[in-house]
Structures are given as C-alpha cells and as structure tokens.
Amino acid sequence: TLSERLRQTLGALTGRGRVSEADVDAAMREVRLALLEADVNFKVVRDFVARVRERAVGAEVLASLTAGQQVVKIVHEELISLLAAGDRTFHLSGSPAVIALVGLQGSGKTTSSAKLARHITKLGRRPLLVAADPYRPAAADQLQTLGKSLDIPVFRAPAGTPVVEIARQGMEAARRQTRDVVILDTAGRLTVDEALMAEIAAVASAVKPIETLLVVDAMTGQESVTVAQAFAAAVPVTGLVLTKIDGDARGGAALSISAVTGLPVKFMGTGEKTDALEVFHPDRLAGRMLG
Amino acid sequence: ILGVGGPSEADWEEVEETLIAGDVGAALAMAVVERARRSRDGDDPVAAVRRELAALLASREGDWHPRPAGPGLPAVILVVGVNGTGKTTTIGKLAARYRGEGRTVLLAAADTFRAAAIEQLQAWATRAGVAVVAHAPGADPAAVVFDAVDAAVARHSDVLIADTAGRLHTKVNLMDELTKVRRIIDRRLPDAAPETLFVLDATTGQNGLAQARAFHEAIGLTGIVLTKLDSTAKGGIVFAIEDALKVPVRFVGVGEKVGDLIPFDPDAFVAALFA
Ligand SMILES: Nc1nc2c(ncn2[C@@H]2O[C@H](COP(=O)(O)OP(=O)(O)OP(=O)(O)O)[C@@H](O)[C@H]2O)c(=O)[nH]1
Ligand SMILES: Nc1nc2c(ncn2[C@@H]2O[C@H](COP(=O)(O)OP(=O)(O)OP(=O)(O)O)[C@@H](O)[C@H]2O)c(=O)[nH]1
Ligand SMILES: [Mg+2]
Numbered sequence: 371t372l373s374e375r376l377r378q379t380l381g382a383l384t385g386r387g388r389v390s391e392a393d394v395d396a397a398m399r400e401v402r403l404a405l406l407e408a409d410v411n412f413k414v415v416r417d418f419v420a421r422v423r424e425r426a427v428g429a430e431v432l433a434s435l436t437a438g439q440q441v442v443k444i445v446h447e448e449l450i451s452l453l454a455a456g457d458r459t460f461h462l463s464g465s466p467a468v469i470a471l472v473g474l475q476g477s478g479k480t481t482s483s484a485k486l487a488r489h490i491t492k493l494g495r496r497p498l499l500v501a502a503d504p505y506r507p508a509a510a511d512q513l514q515t516l517g518k519s520l521d522i523p524v525f526r527a528p529a530g531t532p533v534v535e536i537a538r539q540g541m542e543a544a545r546r547q548t549r550d551v552v553i554l555d556t557a558g559r560l561t562v563d564e565a566l567m568a569e570i571a572a573v574a575s576a577v578k579p580i581e582t583l584l585v586v587d588a589m590t591g592q593e594s595v596t597v598a599q600a601f602a603a604a605v606p607v608t609g610l611v612l613t614k615i616d617g618d619a620r621g622g623a624a625l626s627i628s629a630v631t632g633l634p635v636k637f638m639g640t641g642e643k644t645d646a647l648e649v650f651h652p653d654r655l656a657g658r659m660l661g
Numbered sequence: 662i663l664g665v666g667g668p669s670e671a672d673w674e675e676v677e678e679t680l681i682a683g684d685v686g687a688a689l690a691m692a693v694v695e696r697a698r699r700s701r702d703g704d705d706p707v708a709a710v711r712r713e714l715a716a717l718l719a720s721r722e723g724d725w726h727p728r729p730a731g732p733g734l735p736a737v738i739l740v741v742g743v744n745g746t747g748k749t750t751t752i753g754k755l756a757a758r759y760r761g762e763g764r765t766v767l768l769a770a771a772d773t774f775r776a777a778a779i780e781q782l783q784a785w786a787t788r789a790g791v792a793v794v795a796h797a798p799g800a801d802p803a804a805v806v807f808d809a810v811d812a813a814v815a816r817h818s819d820v821l822i823a824d825t826a827g828r829l830h831t832k833v834n835l836m837d838e839l840t841k842v843r844r845i846i847d848r849r850l851p852d853a854a855p856e857t858l859f860v861l862d863a864t865t866g867q868n869g870l871a872q873a874r875a876f877h878e879a880i881g882l883t884g885i886v887l888t889k890l891d892s893t894a895k896g897g898i899v900f901a902i903e904d905a906l907k908v909p910v911r912f913v914g915v916g917e918k919v920g921d922l923i924p925f926d927p928d929a930f931v932a933a934l935f936a
C-alpha cells in the first residue's frame with residue numbers, strides 16, 4: 371500500500387516538525403509510482419503529484435502523525451476532492467426520463483442497464499429497457515433475458531431497424547405502456563469509429579437523454595481520458611458507471627476521467643448479478659487507490 | 662539524427678513516457694529504459710528501447726497450429742479470461758479461420774451462466790458454419806465440456822473450441838470451476854495438452870498482469886489473444902505478461918467482424934507503441 375511504501379521511504383519517526391524537501395522528493399516518487407500502478411493517467415499523475423508536493427513541502431507534521439502518514443493524509447484529501455467533484459445526483463426528470471448508456475465494447479453497458487432498471491424500480495419508477503444494439507449477436511436476447519428476470523419490460527425493434535429509429539420507437543412504446551423512464555442500452559463502440567460516434571450523437575439529439583452515462587471498466591488503462599473526452603465531445607455525458615470494481619483492478623481510470631473532464635462517477639458495478647449496483651461514494655475509490 | 666553529444670535526459674524521459682502511455686507499466690518502463698541506456702544502442706533511445714522491449718517477448722513457434730490430442734483425436738482449445746474481453750467473439754473468428762483451412766470444428770457452449778451467452782455463441786457458430794454442443798442455461802460447464810469432448814471424438818472433429826464464462830480472477834469459486842473444466846478435459850483426453858488461450862482486452866491496464874498470473878496458476882496458459890487492438894490502446898501490459906509468464910500472444914483481434922483476427926507480429930507490435 372502507499373502507506374507502507376511511504377513508511378519505508380520516510381521512516382516511522384513521529385512529530386518531526388516540518389516535512390523536509392528531501393523527504394517530499396522521496397515521497398512524491400512513491401506517490402507517482404503508486405498512482406501509475408493504479409492506472410491513473412500519467413498526465414493526471416503529473417498534475418496530482420505537483421499539487422500534493424505543494425501542500426506537503428513545509429507542511430506541519432501533526433504530533434500524532436509520521437511524515438509518511440502526513441503525506442498519505444494529503445493524498446487522500448486530494449483524491450477525495452477530485453472524485454467528489456461534479457453533479458453526482460441521478461436525474462430522472464422528463465416524460466419519460468431517458469437514460470442512455472454508452473461506452474467501449476464489453477465495458478458492462480447491457481448488464482448495467484438491467485441493474486439501473488432494477489434500481490429505478492426500487493425508487494418507485496416504471497422503467498422500460500430499450501435494446502438499441504442491433505450489431506452484437508444476441509444483444510437484444512441478452513437484455514430481454516435480464517429484463518424478464520426482473521419482471522421489467524424490454525422493447526426491441528425488428529431486425530434492420532436503424533438505431534435512431536429504435537430509440538424513437540422505444541420512446542413511443544414507453545408512452546403507450548405508461549413507463550416513465552426509458553433506459554437505452556447501446557452498442558459498444560470505438561471512439562475512432564466515426565460512423566458509430568455519429569450514430570450515438572444522432573440518438574442523443576433524437577431522444578434527449580437527461581442522463582448519458584459512460585460505462586467504464588475498472589481495469590481500463592491509460593486510454594481512459596482520451597476515450598472519455600471523445601464520448602463527451604459526441605454526446606452530453608453526465609456521469610460514469612465504473613464496472614467490475616468487485617475485482618482487484620484499482621480503478622485509476624475513474625480518477626483520471628474525473629480529473630480531466632469533471633465528470634463524476636454516479637454508480638459502481640460490483641458484480642455480475644442485477645442487484646450488484648452501488649451509488650458512488652468517493653472515499654471507497656480513494657481508499658482503493660491508496661492500496 | 663540526434664544532437665551532438667548524444668541523447669538528452671529529456672529524450673530518455675520522453676521514451677519512458679511513451680511506454681507508460683502505452684500501458685507498459687511504470688516499473689517495467691523504468692527497467693527497460695535503464696537497460697537501454699547501458700546497451701550498445703545507448704545513443705538512440707527509441708532504437709535501444711525497441712530492442713529491449715522485443716527481448717521481453719516470449720520466443721514463439723513460427724506458425725502455430727492447434728495440436729491433435731492424439732492420432733485421430735481433436736485438438737482442444739480452451740478459451741478463458743475476465744468478463745467482456747472478447748472470448749466468444751474470438752472463438753467465432755477462430756472457428757471460421759480453421760474451417761477456412763479445411764478443418765472440421767466443433768464448439769462447446771460452456772458459458773452456462775451469463776444471459777444469452779449460449780445464443781451468442783450459437784449465432785457465431787452459424788456465421789462460421791460449425792456445430793455447437795450446448796446444454797440448458799444453468800447447466801454445469803464441466804458437463805457441457807465433457808459432452809463436447811465425447812462428441813468431437815465421435816465425429817472425428819479436427820478442432821474443439823470451448824467457450825467459458827468471463828470471470829474475475831479474484832473469485833475463488835469461479836477459478837475452481839475452471840480448474841474442474843480443465844480436469845475434465847485432461848481426464849477424457851490424457852494426452853490432449855489443450856491450447857489454453859487467455860483473452861486479454863488491449864485497453865486493460867496493469868490489472869492485466871494480475872489476471873494472466875491468476876489464470877496461469879489455476880490452469881496453465883499456453884497462449885494469449887490480445888483483442889480490441891483496433892482501439893487507440895496499445896496493449897503494452899503484454900510485455901510484462903510475456904516476460905513474467907513466457908506465454909506468447911498467438912493472435913490479435915482487430916475488429917468485431919468474423920475476419921478480424923490476425924496472427925501476432927512481434928515487430929509490428931513493438932513499432933506500434935511508438936506510432
Ligand atoms: N464481475 C463483474 N462483471 C460485470 C460487471 N458488469 C458487467 N459484468 C460482466 O461483464 C461482461 C460484459 O458485460 P456486458 O453487459 O455484456 O457489456 P457490454 O458493454 O454491454 O458489451 P457490448 O454490448 O458488447 O459492448 C459480462 O460477462 C457481464 O456479466 C460488474 O460490475 N462486475
Ligand atoms: N473493436 C473490437 N471489439 C471486439 C473485439 N473482440 C471482441 N469485441 C467486442 O467486445 C464485446 C465483448 O465480446 P464478447 O465476445 O462477448 O466477450 P466475452 O469475453 O465473451 O464476454 P463475457 O462472456 O461476457 O465475459 C463485443 O461487443 C465484441 O464485438 C476486437 O478485436 N475489436
Ligand atoms: Mg451490450
């Protein structure tokens with residue numbers, strides 16, 4: 371853990387007065403390595419360490435803490451401040467309210483769509499799941515199977531229906547069935563795929579989601595920032611769902627994205643079952659990043 | 662052409678940053694740069710680092726083909742990895758590739774857990790023109806594989822490819838389930854030495870090494886498929902994995918269509934890190 375590494379580097383002396391410049395250099399090297407190992411984007415690490423260094427140099431070491439613990443305290447506070455930024459409220463206004471899930475292939479959008487449908491049902495709303503991925507084999511079957519297990523209706527359009535049309539028809543189906551929230555599960559796509567990025571932009575223009583959630587796999591590496599920026603440029607992303615946090619990936623992608631785009635994590639996927647969804651709490655992820 | 666007096670500190674830092682940006686990992690990037698500085702190419706940072714990176718990659722047999730479990734017996738390929746990396750899609754691509762080579766292929770739908778996993782594999786099987794052995798959802802994956810091995814032997818299939826459910830390597834019960842599947846194959850075909858392919862998503866960061874290690878320790882990996890290299894990610898964690906486990910990347914996934922699977926080219930892979 372970062373605490374252990376800093377203890378090795380800075381020793382266990384308590385109440386040493388002020389943190390020396392040499393101590394800070396050594397500590398910042400450890401912080402940098404720990405964050406890179408946690409998949410925090412290297413540019414974000416650079417800025418983050420600079421901020422921590424500024425606070426650490428000459429910092430008064432509290433009598434009850436070692437220099438190492440003092441640095442960990444500063445790092446923890448800075449992590450929380452980045453992760454707590456942005457509007458973390460989950461908005462459900464609109465008639466119907468539209469939630470769109472977007473992201474790279476395999477990140478967990480379809481599973482998260484079902485989880486959100488269950489969460490929204492528990493809030494007393496009546497969601498309709500819309501299978502707007504016509505590309506992946508059995509994608510609509512997957513969403514339909516999940517919806518059936520939750521007793522939540524799923525709309526799917528005939529094969530060959532263009533994606534924007536699927537979204538529109540989904541809205542009409544919601545109105546017909548008096549469902550007041552539409553959850554749009556979209557196909558995984560690469561940010562370098564111009565046609566598919568244009569498609570998702572067209573869908574957003576057509577149905578105007580109140581929430582567009584970028585679904586990000588907790589094991590994502592250095593590309594997290596580029597990917598998030600590209601999605602945010604194409605559609606009005608309002609927050610992130612960080613999935614597969616039940617593994618041991620440190621989730622530095624979330625910190626990276628929040629730091630650069632200001633987008634907050636709103637939910638975390640904590641398992642494969644439909645009840646494995648948690649509302650995001652910054653201190654849980656901050657602790658994870660400290661190892 | 663480098664400036665007079667050789668490469669600057671900034672030149673070396675820039676190369677190290679390129680490696681980190683490509684998910685090589687900070688510790689390995691630093692070690693590679695250290696070796697490169699002391700090497701005979703030490704006056705050309707990029708060339709020296711490329712050389713050191715290439716040296717990390719496992720030695721590989723020129724043109725790998727699946728090996729039969731014995732005379733007249735099928736070659737068995739077991740496909741494993743964490744959730745969402747592209748296992749099922751890769752199997753569809755492999756099935757089409759082998760069928761194109763004139764081999765008979767049978768698939769085993771041993772992901773009996775995830776919603777519509779069996780339907781997804783069946784759709785790929787239809788696309789590739791091959792048969793699938795499947796049970797009902799919720800069945801024991803080992804039972805599916807057992808039946809599939811029997812079927813492959815009876816039908817004289819050339820290749821049997823088993824799809825398994827994605828699983829996080831930290832889940833002990835799921836890793837035990839995989840060990841049981843592997844035992845079933847070993848018991849039924851004692852000389853099979855199945856090709857066990859670990860499917861890794863190229864956008865994965867440092868967790869990829871922990872994943873590969875855990876799967877390798879549980880059932881022994883013999884190959885890696887690196888998927889989604891058509892994204893902007895470089896898949897740099899592969900260097901750490903090949904260096905630590907000596908398991909070679911066999912194929913690279915470069916898209917979602919049936920033909921989007923190419924043999925791994927180590928030189929191109931190293932070069933792409935600097936592209
Ligand atoms: N352990 C774990 N697995 C998850 C979580 N979320 C999703 N998964 C699994 O990740 C895999 C991919 O999930 P999907 O929902 O199919 O991902 P997707 O983004 O819809 O994939 P595409 O539509 O192909 O882009 C499945 O095996 C899911 O069960 C999570 O929070 N924890
Ligand atoms: N761009 C791109 N997408 C890929 C590639 N390989 C697979 N995919 C996509 O990744 C997503 C997940 O693929 P699957 O084959 O379902 O992955 P999986 O490992 O079987 O997933 P689980 O069984 O849920 O663990 C799908 O949308 C695939 O189309 C690739 O090489 N490039
Ligand atoms: Mg999906």
Ligand SMILES: [Mg+2]
Binds near residue numbers: 748749750778825826
């Ligand atoms: Mg699969």
